[in-house]
Amino acid sequence: MKAIKLSLFLVFAYVCAPLLHAASLPDFTELVEDASPAVVNISTVQKSDSQTLSTPFGQFQGPGGEELPEIFRHFFRDIPQFRDRPNKAPRSLGSGFIISHDGYILTNHHVIKDADQVMVRLNDRRELEASVVGSDERTDVALLKIEADDLPVVPLGRSSELKVGEWVLAIGSPFGFDHSVTAGIVSATERALANENYVPFIQTDVAINPGNSGGPLFNLDGEVIGINSQIYTRSGGFMGLSFAIPIDMALEVSEQLKGQGFVERGWLGVLIQEVNRDLAESFGLKKPAGALVAKVVPDGPAAAAGLQEGDIIVGFNDHDVVLASDLPPLVGRVKPGDVAELDVIRAGRNKTLDVTIGHLPGEKGDKPANVEKKPVETSRLGLVVAPLQDEQKDKWNIVSGVVVERVEDGAGARAGLVRGDVITMLNGERVETLDQFQRIVADLPSGRSVPLRIVRRGNPMFIALKSE
Structure with missing residues (x-):
């Protein structure tokens, strides 16, 4: 009798296990039904006089000729039939979502970039031409407007309340398949990507492909908490890493675009770098953390507040700065003219500075420069150095320092110094002349790392130097 009961129990457990597992997973059907009407398909028309089309995936050289380097990629697509037809207008597909009943739509900047015409296809199959209210390349956010009334809208959530492990869902038009739905979980928040200094991305494992750009990312409450923007891929398709712009930031940007057409x-006014283990040791820190100030822009907000090269920023307006990448988004979101509080470590001591935030100026590319041969001096670091000339000071905007002419075997080579580096600070002391440099080197402690500031091809940075 016991054997029969046990057998019945095992059969029951076997039959019910899949049902119990399914019951533990979220049901997205109601969410999709409610949200889909406010998700739109976006196509753009651009004039093209060449058979080779430039896209975020590389240069298409005709069918089968794609170049797909391994990068973080924006993802929309050019319809294939236009690739081999010169002098036609290629149509690029992306997604977007309606945020107001009178027709304001959020999408990505790269979806509508350089477009001559933007068309929006609604869930009811209507196609309307959209005007670009404003577009911001740094955050990859664009605000569109279509002339229509009583449109369905998506509810907007708060990305700041998002937690790692939450279920999320994306709706978009991958490869032109309208209103495709994919789901996954939040893999990380406030993720910094290369060359994307001002966006703390939401990382997910939601399947995202070309055409999903600009589409919404929903939480389980049916609220938009992000705009799908980028993937990391080796093949050009989804590989399990997708990134979304937090909706809190997107709305801040869209309000400025709507109000003034641009973003402030x-x-x-600083150039910062990561604090690694060696640098942490050289600065006497217990652990590698913070943003190391490699350069203070003359006459900038940081300079006016008394920030110095070699300071380590560990806090900004009560927010911890653990990684160097944490700082730019925090600063960028402060209104120019407002006063912010900086927590820094200077010479091993904590210090608080008040800084009046300025306006972010336009980017200026640093131009590489060649170092002229000069009379040289040697040092115990295995370096041959020369005085810094006036033309070099002007070209690199450097006040003082010595130029590395040759790197021989020794501490300098092990630290990664190369010919052309300009040494401007060593062990917390500014380098003014060759004689002073030699004196500083002679006084260096043996077997312990000290901070060394250099300017390499116009770019300042700190490295850790350990002399024998």
């Missing part, structure tokens, strides 16, 4: 960002 805060600017601190």
Whole structure:
């Protein structure tokens, strides 16, 4: 009898296990039904006189000729039939979502970039031409407007309340398949990507492909918490890493675009770098953390507040700065003219500075420069160095330092110094002349890392130097 009961129990468990597992998973059907009407398909028309089309995936050289380097990619597509037809207008597909009943739509900047015409296809199959209210390349956010009334809208949530492990869902038009739905979980928040300094991305494992750009990312309450923007891929398709712009930031940007057509960002006026283990040791820190100030822009907000090269920023307006990438988004979101509080470590001591945030200026590319041969001096670091000339000071905007002419075997080579580096600070002391440099080197402690500031091809940075 016991054997029969046990057998019945095992059969029951076997039959019910899949049902119990399914019951533990979220049901997205109601969410999709409610949200889909406010998700739109976006196509753009651009004039093209060449058979080779430039896209975020590389240069298409005709069918089968794609170049797909391994990068973080924006993802929309050019319809294939236009690739081999010169002098036609290629149509690029992306997604978007309606945020107001009178026709304001959020999407990505790269979806509508350089477009001559933007068309929006609604859920009811209507196609309307959209005007670009404003577009911001730094955050990859664009605000569109179509002339229509009583449109369905998506509810908007708060990305700041998002937690790792939450279920999320994306709706978009991958490869032109309208209103495709994919789901996954939040893999990380406030993720920094290469060359994307002002966006703390939401990382997910939601399947995202070309055409999903600009589409909404929903939480389980049916609220938009992000705009799908980028993927990391080796093949050009989805590989399990997708990134979304937090909706809190997107709305801040869209409000400025709507109000003035452009975005104002805060600017601190510093160049920063990561604090690794060796640098942490050289600065006497217990652990590698913070943003190391490699350069203070003359006459900038940081300079006016008394920030110095070699300071380590560990806090900004009560927010911890653990990684260097944490700082730019925090500064960028402060209104120019407002006063912010900086927590820094200077020479091993904590210090608080008040800084009036400035306007972020336009980017200026650093131009590489060649170092002229000069009379040289040697040092115990295995370096041959020369005085810094006036033309070099002007070209690289450097006040003082010595130029590395040759790197021989020794501490300098092990630290990664190369010919052409300009040494401007060593062990917390500014380098003014060759004689002073030699004196500083002679006084260096043996077997312990000290901070060394250099300017390499116009770019300042700190490295850790350990002399024998």
